Amino acid sequence: MIISIVGARPQFVKAAVVSKAFRENGIPEKIVHTGQHYDTRMSEVFWTELGLPSYDINLEVGSGSHGKQTALMIEKIESYLLACDPLPRAILLYGDTNSTIAGAIAASKIHIPIIHVEAGLRSFNRRMPEEINRIVTDHLSEILFCSSDSPVNQLETEGITKGVYEVGDVMYDAMATFSEIAKSKINLTDVIPFPEGDFALATIHRPSNTDNIDNLNSILSAIAEIGMPCIWPVHPRNKKKIAELDLPSNLYPVEPVSYLEMLILLSHCTKVFTDSGGLQKEAYWMKKPCITLREETEWIETLENGWNVITGSNKSAILDAANNPPDPDSWKPVYGDGRASVRIAEIVKKQYAY
Numbered sequence: 001m002i003i004s005i006v007g008a009r010p011q012f013v014k015a016a017v018v019s020k021a022f023r024e025n026g027i028p029e030k031i032v033h034t035g036q037h038y039d040t041r042m043s044e045v046f047w048t049e050l051g052l053p054s055y056d057i058n059l060e061v062g063s064g065s066h067g068k069q070t071a072l073m074i075e076k077i078e079s080y081l082l083a084c085d086p087l088p089r090a091i092l093l094y095g096d097t098n099s100t101i102a103g104a105i106a107a108s109k110i111h112i113p114i115i116h117v118e119a120g121l122r123s124f125n126r127r128m129p130e131e132i133n134r135i136v137t138d139h140l141s142e143i144l145f146c147s148s149d150s151p152v153n154q155l156e157t158e159g160i161t162k163g164v165y166e167v168g169d170v171m172y173d174a175m176a177t178f179s180e181i182a183k184s185k186i187n188l189t190d191v192i193p194f195p196e197g198d199f200a201l202a203t204i205h206r207p208s209n210t211d212n213i214d215n216l217n218s219i220l221s222a223i224a225e226i227g228m229p230c231i232w233p234v235h236p237r238n239k240k241k242i243a244e245l246d247l248p249s250n251l252y253p254v255e256p257v258s259y260l261e262m263l264i265l266l267s268h269c270t271k272v273f274t275d276s277g278g279l280q281k282e283a284y285w286m287k288k289p290c291i292t293l294r295e296e297t298e299w300i301e302t303l304e305n306g307w308n309v310i311t312g313s314n315k316s317a318i319l320d321a322a323n324n325p326p327d328p329d330s331w332k333p334v335y336g337d338g339r340a341s342v343r344i345a346e347i348v349k350k351q352y353a354y
């Protein structure tokens with residue numbers, strides 16, 4: 001049995017395609033939901049629309065400080081794993097959230113091998129909780145699946161060469177799998193709160209932007225000048241703050257959107273403003289210029305030819321990037337061919353002999 005641990009939005013999307021590949025390869029899997037994301041529009045809606053198998057258990061850890069949330073997860077994941085009879089052959093972890101590091105610490109201490117999907121990424125900014133989560137998880141993992149060759153090289157510089165596989169990116173698999181389904185199920189006009197036409201898509205949820213009022217105001221004042229409406233699906237954490245702000249009239253905050261709704265927004269939008277990790281890649285694959293509201297990115301390949309531009313919260317840098325889109329002919333495919341999840345399933349099957 002493989003136990004997959006998920007807890008946050010992007011992990012539900014990744015698990016949808018990997019879990020399907022596991023089923024098709026006859027690999028027995030149980031999914032554990034840590035409960036890190038718990039609002040209906042942050043969790044349940046993904047399970048329903050992506051056809052994920054029901055989770056075996058929801059540990060319902062909810063929110064808390066990093067230490068508290070992670071500790072609660074470690075305790076509950078450990079109890080769950082120890083109650084499995086026989087013990088799982090491996091635990092599978094995605095990305096860089098607190099659910100990821102908690103799974104890694106719980107499993108490694110009771111000698112359950114760890115498989116890490118999206119291994120080897122680094123922002124080189126240790127003030128990001130995700131950076132700590134990535135480093136620790138990679139160094140505890142037995143199998144490390146990388147999206148491209150740069151994380152493979154990064155792992156090598158950290159002395160990790162065994163069990164490393166470049167397989168492509170599972171989020172690309174998800175986009176390839178769900179884009180047509182999204183088109184058949186979702187109407188753009190049901191998602192956007194303004195008439196059809198050019199529009200931008202924004203997601204802003206990193207504490208470095210949302211918890212610093214100067215940074216947030218700088219970003220919002222740039223968006224005020226982009227000359228088109230901008231839709232902003234707001235993370236529940238920021239709902240209260242938004243209500244207190246004087247928002248630009250072209251910025252439309254909406255409830256968090258589902259994955260299929262996000263694919264429709266991405267496919268129709270003109271440009272993307274984001275501090276999310278995954279959305280940078282999705283914008284790139286959809287050939288949409290991306291303005292990244294952070295000081296660095298783990299997804300360095302997206303920076304090539306100006307498809308993704310790092311601006312931080314600097315207003316003039318944001319506007320400069322927004323007004324200078326890349327040459328459409330300069331786009332190159334990155335992060336695989338839509339078969340990452342199949343490769344992952346084949347390697348897992350071979351390694352753990354199902």
Ligand code: UD1
Pocket residue numbers: 008009010036037038039042043063064096097098099129130205236237276277
């Ligand atoms: C987490 C990940 C981040 C990922 C993001 C995807 C960590 C350290 N960060 O960030 O890498 O990009 O998920 O969305 O794991 N909250 C709700 N309802 C929910 C969930 C959260 O209201 O369903 C609020 C709570 O106030 C909570 C805050 O959001 O304290 C932050 O949630 P948390 O899961 O800790 O981190 P994210 O910012 O979502």
